[in-house]
Amino acid sequence: MRNTLKVLRAERGWTQNDLGERLGVSRQAVNALETEKHDPSLDLAYRIAALFGLPVEAIFTNPHRPVPDLTPPA
Amino acid sequence: MSADIATGFPTVNSSDAACRQYRIGSAASMFVYCLSIAVINWSGLNIQGPLLVLAVLVPPASIAVQLWLTLRFMGRVDEFMRALTAKRFIVAAALSFIVASTWGFLEVFLNMPHVPGFMVYAVFWVAFCLVSPFIRTTR
Numbered sequence: 001m002r003n004t005l006k007v008l009r010a011e012r013g014w015t016q017n018d019l020g021e022r023l024g025v026s027r028q029a030v031n032a033l034e035t036e037k038h039d040p041s042l043d044l045a046y047r048i049a050a051l052f053g054l055p056v057e058a059i060f061t062n063p064h065r066p067v068p069d070l071t072p073p074a
Numbered sequence: 075m076s077a078d079i080a081t082g083f084p085t086v087n088s089s090d091a092a093c094r095q096y097r098i099g100s101a102a103s104m105f106v107y108c109l110s111i112a113v114i115n116w117s118g119l120n121i122q123g124p125l126l127v128l129a130v131l132v133p134p135a136s137i138a139v140q141l142w143l144t145l146r147f148m149g150r151v152d153e154f155m156r157a158l159t160a161k162r163f164i165v166a167a168a169l170s171f172i173v174a175s176t177w178g179f180l181e182v183f184l185n186m187p188h189v190p191g192f193m194v195y196a197v198f199w200v201a202f203c204l205v206s207p208f209i210r211t212t213r
Contacts, residue, residue: 024152025089025152025153026089026151026152026155028155029152029153029155032154032212033154036213037210037211037212038154038157038158038211038212038213039212039213040153044153
């Protein structure tokens with residue numbers, strides 16, 4: 001699942017290990033999330049959202065919600 | 075396990091401790107497994123009756139302990155490691171079924187040499203080791 005986890009983590013100067021410790025998961029789990037090798041459970045997604053103080057969909061792209069067309073009308 | 079002041083989330087995960095305990099427990103159970111097989115082979119037919127039954131039950135008991143340790147490990151690590159281990163476990167089990175079934179048919183219909191059924195457990199862990207490097211995603 002596409003996400004901005006790596007960017008959010010880098011903005012705070014955290015390593016994958018730092019983020020893993022804050023979330024209570026392994027560094028491997030953080031790496032798998034960032035590289036889209038693992039889709040988080042709802043619980044973990046909520047934990048990540050709470051940690052960064054953002055809605056879940058601001059971090060993880062919802063593949064089932066159509067992307068709004070932001071191009072101005074002709 | 076401590077908690078982050080801001081979020082209340084756990085700040086220390088138990089994966090490292092779980093891995094360490096799993097490795098130690100697995101090594102111990104496999105040592106007992108190999109030792110018991112060696113003792114049965116060494117003793118040959120010199121042991122009889124209840125002692126032989128007891129000796130024969132030690133290897134499967136070691137297998138049960140090893141599988142219980144694996145399930146306990148999966149229950150203690152984070153969701154990624156749990157899903158990854160489960161996926162590897164299922165693929166390895168499927169390969170073991172295929173290998174065991176294939177060999178069984180070969181034995182019956184093509185007179186291939188007999189291989190004891192308990193070897194399927196070793197086949198399973200060999201399969202697990204072989205598939206693990208290729209299963210790196212839970213998707």
